[in-house]
Amino acid sequence: MIIKIVLVCLVIYMIANLFLAMRVMMKDDPDGEPMSKYIGRRVLTSVIIVTLILIALATGLISPNPAPY
Template sequence: MVYKIFIAIFLAFMIYNLYRAMVVMNKNSAEQPPMSKYIGRRVICSAIIVLILLIGITTGLITPNPRPY
């Protein structure tokens, strides 16, 4: 259950960073941080999610769906 909570938190953080990048992209203000900062955070979050999923599957804490056939 803890794995699923971590994944949900990282997904929410990923969506937040995507939203912040959209806001920065739409505003042409010089005092805002660059959009690549938020996009980079989003990429790191997705890499962490993949690692959490792989570790969870290999240790047996997360069981994938069975094959449909």
């Protein structure tokens, strides 16, 4: 159950970084924070999410849906 909570929190963090990048893009301030900072965080978070899912599947913490027959 804790792995699912962690994954949901990471997805929320990824979406928040997406909106922060959008805010920087809309502001268009050359002296402000670079948009690549937030996009990089989003990509790193995606890699962490995929890695956690694969580890959780391999260890049996979560189980995939059965194949429909």
